[in-house]
Amino acid sequence: MHERIDIEGISVSPDHFIDGKRVGSPTTFETRCPFDWPRKLADVARGDAATADLAAQAASAAFPGWAALTAAQRGVYLHRLADLIEANVEQLALIECLDMGMLLESLRLRVILRGAANFRNYADLASAHEERVWSSRGTANRVIRSPAGPALIITPWNAPFMLSTWKCAPALAAGNTVILKPADWSPLSASLLADLIEQAGFPPGVFNIVQGLGTELGNALTGDPRIKRISFTGSVPTARVIGKAAAENIVPFTAELGGKSPLLVFADADLDAAARKAAGQYDDSGQVCMAGTRIIVEESVSEAFLERFHAYTDAHVMGDSRDPATTMSALIHPVHAARVLGFIDRARTAGDTIVRGGKRWKDDGNWIEPTLIAPRDNASEVVQNEVFGPVLTFQTFKDEAEGIALANSTAYGLSGIVYTGSAERAERVGRAVRGGTVWVNTFLIRDLTAPFGGIGISGIGREGGDYALDFHSDLKTLQILEGSVRSSQ
Template sequence: MNVRRADIGGVSVPVDHLIGGEWVGSDETFETRSPLDWDAGPLAHVARGDAATAEAAVNAAAAGFEVWGSFSPVQRAEVMHRLADLIDENADEIALAETLDMAFLQESMRLRLVGRGALNFRTYADLIVAHEEREWDAKNLHNWVQRMPAGPAVVITPWNAPFMLSTWKLAPALAAGNSVIHKPAEWSPLSAALLAELTVEAGFPAGAYNLVQGIGEEVGAALVSNPRVRRITFTGSPATAKHIGRAAADNIVPFTAELGGKGPLVVFADSDLDAAAHRAAWQFDDSGQVCLAGTRLLVEASVRDEFMERFDAHADALVLGDSRESTTQIAPMVHPEHRDAVHGFVERARANGDRIVRGGWAHEDSLHYEPTLIEPRSNESEVVQQEIFGPVLTLQTFDDEADAIRLANSTAYGLSAIVFTGSRERAERVGRSLRAGLVWVNTFLVRDLTAPFGGCGISGIGREGGDHALEFHADLKTLMILDDSCD
């Protein structure tokens, strides 16, 4: 099978599309560069799909669906478990390629995120086998509710933590029996190509999994507007989601979107202040390129100074450096365009009279942006209300519980929230009052993969996780048989 490949730090990575089980090139390419050494030139030139590529991928997915959709849940689970095993076996190579491609910390990738990718496939393989049809008698009828695979699904994934987030969205679609067309982000396309190669080795039938590389406005738009696509799932920005949603509506296609976040991190005076300050400082992790991050620090006024003393100590200890080094804690940003966009928020905050408490500048010799804390003039400041998606936090104080809830719920976003308190009663009371799809109390980024995941407001549509994702990727059918009408 002929395929163009690139050497990514000693890892051989395909740079073409995988369509119908075959590697397919394009007349044009786009380049991907490493945030760790941007000026060194391209890491790879990747196939740049177009409308014709999208049509070929949908054709392949339609044919692949006829085979994969006919597999029993047990058969699908066997293939998905083989893929999970292969991910574990190739964890070092996947981690290195993704680190070079988007600068995620290599040690964290290898120890945490690649393993989470394998776990995503194992989780959904087990869920699909364990599923029992609802069955009951009513009105002299015996009833079953059955899940039918829906058809080809377009899966569009983001540039941050691309491998883990790709597996999170692909696993339920494939477990449900759908074929998929995977379009990764053009800023970090390489780990998806390694995953594609592993799907072939794992034994997915041709066309069950298809990889299409390229620019969103070109090949992505062609994919989501194809009338034979029966599901669309997307992670990215609200602006892009609006375009995809319109295309989905034109073809009456179910669409789920996990979008941005502007999560509050609420610190009450009765909390473990050092734990809260440590967790707050670690919201700079991955240079703030995490949608779930608690970027709005809301601290009870009576403990502001003590909290800030502890926060500064933890933030001062953070190490910015090369993502391949085990001592590095804060990685470079993914792309100069994104770094400049983040700096634009900070500069407008300065001009608006918001106080830059710490940071507020880009490093000249790398794509690092100094971890930044801003004390805004008002709750209406842009840095409070808009997602920055960089290492920029805001600090506000509140007087009482009602004030904290008001501030926490005061943006158009509603993906996640973090609360620190020493009171179980307050934890439940405030947790129930916050408008967010996920609320953590005294912890962060720990959850059961079977729980629903998604946001409120402009943070998203629909829910992922467990049976919620499997239901989205299925068409439900009720089968009713008249009692005593058949032998």
Template sequence: MAHVPVDTRHWINGARVTSPTTFTDHSPIDGTPLAEIARGTAAEARAAVAAADAAFPGWAATPPAERAALLHAVADRVDARAEELAAVETADNGALLRSHRRGVLPRVAHNFRYFADRLLALALSHDDFDTRGHTNHVSWDPAGPAALITPWNAPLMLSSWKIAPALAAGSTVVLKPAEWTPLTASLLADITHEAGLPPGVFNVVQGYGDEAGAPLTAHPDVRRISFTGSVPTAHRIAEAAAAHLVPCSFELGGKSPLLVLADADLDLAADLAVEQYDNAGQVCLAATRILVEESVRDAFLGRFLDRVAKLVQGDPRDEATDIGPSIHPRHVERVDGFVRRALAAGAKALVGGAPDTGLSDASGGAYYLPTLLTDVDQESEIVQEEVFGPVLTLQTFPDGDEDEAVRLANGTRFGLAATLAAGDRERGARIGARLVAGTVWVNCFYVRDLSAPFGGSRRSGIGREGGDWSFDFYCDLKNTVTAPKGWADHG
């Protein structure tokens, strides 16, 4: 794969495992078949959980310093193979190669290093405290096997965001990568083996959600489930987890707003808006609903359209490309369905509004034009539902009407993120405090610190991960209360 050998079998208990059948993985860049992937079933899911369960006592008892050293060894090997990982990831999911090289792969290694270092800093214990002379000691006990189900839009980075804290916390892992992008998960299995992780501590089961993912999340020996993906799938996982009272962490859909206030730096606001086309709009945090104060609508729009006109769409391996393909032809059809229904309902496309058929036909890939729709109603499907493509909408609110701005911004079922462009610090803080979102960015976008909590409100998710919140999730918190009396006197 991109001149990199990739084993397409599962990774279970420190060995490669085949399945009776396979499925074909295609590149979104040109539609070419990349590999035949082992197609997991309940049998492979059960074997992986059994391996993780058997490895759990030993891994949980491994001293924190030793666990941290192994995670650093994983990070070192990610860095050493960064070029290979970037090439494979781009071929598999179509995101820009330059982004993988400069941002994504360094972030993967950082995920492992951060949680390794945080483990050592915490020493997995809080400060003791006193209750009427009794000592309270709070500790984090590793929870057990964790089932991690990850999406296709940033496969390796989002996998490592879950794997690193789970392993640091002393839990073992079964990873089920998205069937459209399984390749770098397999390479990561090789890396963890080379770094010295014991067999069964990290396992990878490939396949479809209903065939491999469902039996994994329903397994009675799984003690934590972390999922990034769609709301309907989260419902099914939650139902399965409820049977065994398994805690879940869900990072789900988004329909985030970008509010542009009249006093904002409009050049900055336009830059922030164009940034929402990153990864062909396949970013859960993307601020796809642009809400502009009426008096600056035209000035903002002119700047925005000038920038969009300069975007280059094409092969993501080309350094000059700004927007690559969508993940799959079926996904292009889904995105286009949203746009066509919006246009039929009266929306106008100021730019884009259709697949890039010329590029798609010439390359064999799956490309959709960056799109901006106006004349949309707040209650319309295009405003309310996550499209997950390069499709933005533009609405306005009356000058000075902060209540209306907040009403529009909060007026969906989601609450993952929000972005605000403002010139007046006090006004920006006042509006930002009223936005329903797990993350609010003011005059910036996608600034992420692993120490911060991450997650969504409303239908955008359950729970928070990142920093100490990750340890809270992947562990069971225990309080030990010790009396001052009753000890034998050994003089």
């Protein structure tokens, strides 16, 4: 076991959390600060197959006791954890900011508190669940929701704390034990979550964290037959590998895999609001899966829209993510920054027009200027593939049919944004745009009870509300012949 590390006055364990205890590893990996590169924050325990086995043993041993509790009893733990998250917002926000690079103000005011809301909402949803009851052909019927078993949660490096809580909360509320595998580029807020789990008094083994590299841990975790559910957010290639492992053991699997979402603007829209929201897609340097990265504007208002868009984009401030004046953060890692720059360079070489940006903000560091590209045609790589950086594309359309066709012209289908002043068009186009979530005249407002997930290569399955609780449960129909039994009391 390694000593805890002091990071700007906050104590963080670099170790795994298994069976209620900190567990070290003989080897480590580094995590560094995106906006103060190459400042090293910690050497983090690097798990292997033996670590994965230890976590699976702990989660399996703890499952019967946790599953035997009522939803209300489990809810006490989840509400206690939510209280602790709210009491530790400042520490969680600073560590997430340093480790992932997200803006500190956004983390303090919204993102970390969403983590507390995730645990509260799922505790309440699980407790309020009513079994479906009906009569059919002389039988009394009930659908019973039972805990499934240990759940493996694999989270990405962007918004790691919020996404960990979003996935772990329904698994725990449903009665499953959890093994969380955080991303190796931003693992530290998950370690703080484990501290809070311990403070909340969760039984040992109910919640476990295994840190490490996916290439070294992936097969051991996803292929373990003791794992009964797998929930993953990340890339399409990784999802294909995990999906094959899940299929080997016939394990239900959900995957949220990013997007290439359209931001469709009609001539009757509030152009100022649409342009402001479009410039807002550069938030977190575009490292947001649901971002509307393909701006598609009705031709007759394209120039007026662009004038407003450039004005709002010019107002962005790049810099230290701890500075309240900063509106655009650094990208998380030099490897990812190089990947994003590769998209821009290939677009330039292929004949796409770089309307603005297109280069690093400074000679060193992980910042890339807010970039807008007008593609030579819709088949352009930068239109069809997810960049996951501050790179938007700009296209125009002549009529509604062409706008919808462009919106639906990629293999992705996570979300969409539509701006229009017409109620009829809002309904018509909202239904026509291919995506798991479509916003009209707004963006990123989420009801936690609504289904969330993607279409096409944006993913399989749905999270959110009862959809997530059903995924983390085994559903049983119990049929009893009416009149054949009577109460003994």
